[in-house]
Amino acid sequence: MRGFWKLLLVQAKLYLREPIATFFTIFYAPMMLLLFGAIYGNEPSPFFGGRGTMDIAVPSYIGLIIVTVGLISLPIGTAAARERGVLRRFRATPLHPLAYILSDIASYLLMTVIGVLLLILTGRVVFHIRFEGNILSVLAGFLLGTTAFFALGYLIAGLAPTARSAQTVGMILAFIMMFISGATIPLEVLPAKVRAISQYIPLTHVVTLMRGLWFGDSWGQHWKEVAVLVGCLLVGGALAVKTFRWE
Amino acid sequence: MSIAIEVNDLHKSYGPVRAVDGVSFTVEEGEIFGMVGPNGAGKTTTIECVEGLRRPDRGTVKVLGLDPQRDGYELRRRIGIQLQEAALHPRLKVWEALDLFSSFYPRRVDGKALLEQLGLADKRNAAFEKLSGGQKQRLFVALALINDPELVFLDELTTGLDPQARRAMWDLVRGIRERGKTVFLTTHYMEEAERLCDRVAIMDRGKIVALDTPENLIRSIGAEQRVVFTVDGQWDDTLLRGVPGVTRVERIGERTVVYGRGEGLVGGVVSALERMGIRFRDLRTEQPTLEDVFLALTGREMRE
Numbered sequence: 227m228r229g230f231w232k233l234l235l236v237q238a239k240l241y242l243r244e245p246i247a248t249f250f251t252i253f254y255a256p257m258m259l260l261l262f263g264a265i266y267g268n269e270p271s272p273f274f275g276g277r278g279t280m281d282i283a284v285p286s287y288i289g290l291i292i293v294t295v296g297l298i299s300l301p302i303g304t305a306a307a308r309e310r311g312v313l314r315r316f317r318a319t320p321l322h323p324l325a326y327i328l329s330d331i332a333s334y335l336l337m338t339v340i341g342v343l344l345l346i347l348t349g350r351v352v353f354h355i356r357f358e359g360n361i362l363s364v365l366a367g368f369l370l371g372t373t374a375f376f377a378l379g380y381l382i383a384g385l386a387p388t389a390r391s392a393q394t395v396g397m398i399l400a401f402i403m404m405f406i407s408g409a410t411i412p413l414e415v416l417p418a419k420v421r422a423i424s425q426y427i428p429l430t431h432v433v434t435l436m437r438g439l440w441f442g443d444s445w446g447q448h449w450k451e452v453a454v455l456v457g458c459l460l461v462g463g464a465l466a467v468k469t470f471r472w473e
Numbered sequence: 474m475s476i477a478i479e480v481n482d483l484h485k486s487y488g489p490v491r492a493v494d495g496v497s498f499t500v501e502e503g504e505i506f507g508m509v510g511p512n513g514a515g516k517t518t519t520i521e522c523v524e525g526l527r528r529p530d531r532g533t534v535k536v537l538g539l540d541p542q543r544d545g546y547e548l549r550r551r552i553g554i555q556l557q558e559a560a561l562h563p564r565l566k567v568w569e570a571l572d573l574f575s576s577f578y579p580r581r582v583d584g585k586a587l588l589e590q591l592g593l594a595d596k597r598n599a600a601f602e603k604l605s606g607g608q609k610q611r612l613f614v615a616l617a618l619i620n621d622p623e624l625v626f627l628d629e630l631t632t633g634l635d636p637q638a639r640r641a642m643w644d645l646v647r648g649i650r651e652r653g654k655t656v657f658l659t660t661h662y663m664e665e666a667e668r669l670c671d672r673v674a675i676m677d678r679g680k681i682v683a684l685d686t687p688e689n690l691i692r693s694i695g696a697e698q699r700v701v702f703t704v705d706g707q708w709d710d711t712l713l714r715g716v717p718g719v720t721r722v723e724r725i726g727e728r729t730v731v732y733g734r735g736e737g738l739v740g741g742v743v744s745a746l747e748r749m750g751i752r753f754r755d756l757r758t759e760q761p762t763l764e765d766v767f768l769a770l771t772g773r774e775m776r777e
Binding site for chain 2 (some may be wrong): 228229231232233236239240243244307310311312314315317318319320321322
């Protein structure tokens with residue numbers, strides 16, 4: 227695994243040198259939280275089962291960060307590195323492909339974690355949000371949702387002929403998912419028909435799982451979400467491996 | 474002297490196109506070996522098969538005693554590669570690139586000294602996208618040398634560089650060889666091959682059409698030298714045709730071109746002119762080049 231740590235560090239630095247990616251990954255969700263918090267506050271509401279809007283928003287917005295990194299940053303970064311010949315240059319060294327992929331995944335995971343931590347911190351400090359779950363359980367759910375979306379992201383990069391097309395596909399999918407999955411607008415607010423459609427959208431299952439685990443649900447209550455996400459991870463991951471190209 | 478690269482009957486096709494069609498050659502340790510030919514001759518496919526980046530359809534390749542397909546990782550630790558088409562992330566800084574790439578190798582040289590040597594020391598903190606074409610190429614050479622390789626591959630190293638940068642690059646490549654390393658390069662500049670390489674393989678349409686030292690290649694085609702000069706006014710060139718070695722004389726306006734062979738050609742022409750009392754100026758001689766060799770062997774001009 228020679229090269230793994232240095233590559234991880236470099237990838238992370240390069241990510242932070244992209245102002246747009248940095249903004250949407252790290253600052254966008256906390257900003258939304260402050261904005262909607264200022265509008266709705268965090269008073270307990272029977273509509274959310276006695277929880278406040280911000281209590282619901284924080285675990286939901288985790289899905290927002292996951293989809294931003296997984297379906298926008300990752301496919302663009304991967305396809306652009308391929309298109310520019312960066313991957314070709316790595317292949318001409320003894321860097322092992324596994325070391326490359328793992329450090330690539332780790333760098334996107336790191337960015338997602340930073341974004342999520344800042345979101346939770348903002349919620350905690352500004353709105354005193356409630357947390358009723360188990361930290362390890364939430365962490366496991368977060369890792370499942372993140373890796374499932376990374377698999378989809380690598381698949382988009384593998385299928386897209388160019389970085390531009392990866393960007394187009396990734397952004398369209400991401401923006402559709404953001405608004406009808408409960409990641410931005412709570413599912414409870416959406417009309418029944420949209421809620422029905424949302425069941426076919428992977429991000430809905432990330433949001434539902436995160437919200438459930440955040441408030442102490444057991445994994446057994448969310449077998450459906452887990453099944454969908456494990457499916458995305460395995461099928462998406464297998465297809466991503468098949469479609470991955472170095473040049 | 475031992476063998477660094479041994480290629481036997483290499484074939485590689487892309488669909489119906491036979492990019493490399495039965496190529497064999499050996500590269501000896503410590504030499505600068507060049508592969509020249511027009512774009513599309515199969516040079517890059519050959520070099521990438523030798524590097525292990527492409528899998529040959531047929532034939533055997535041995536590099537430093539290793540099979541590039543089977544022992545790719547081991548081999549890539551010991552060689553340095555500069556690719557014809559490659560890039561780094563636009564925002565990656567020069568020092569970061571060296572630091573990153575050196576972490577891939579168990580053996581490495583001092584990156585700072587390398588940048589110093591390549592004239593990039595003051596660009597340490599510059600992002601890749603801010604570098605000029607020549608600086609990018611020098612950075613890629615630095616990356617190819619970071620592991621102190623035994624064998625260096627340079628694919629179209631000077632394409633797109635201005636003449637001054639190209640000359641600087643030639644000095645650099647000679648420096649690599651002087652440090653005891655073997656260099657395998659491709660180029661479509663015949664002059665580059667002639668000035669830089671110990672031995673040259675001329676490639677055309679997937680095949681090696683000739684392989685020898687540049688001097689031997691040029692001598693082998695028995696091409697004529699040319700003596701070119703200018704004379705103002707009318708004069709009679711009959712006497713020139715009698716000079717030993719002269720084969721023909723061409724007059725284009727005030728310019729005269731004398732074709733011929735042999736060591737004494739220039740002296741013979743000059744003394745004949747002086748005997749006739751003809752005042753000439755701008756006299757120069759033109760030696761045959763690898764361009765002429767390519768033309769003689771393929772019947773076509775090398776085009777850039």
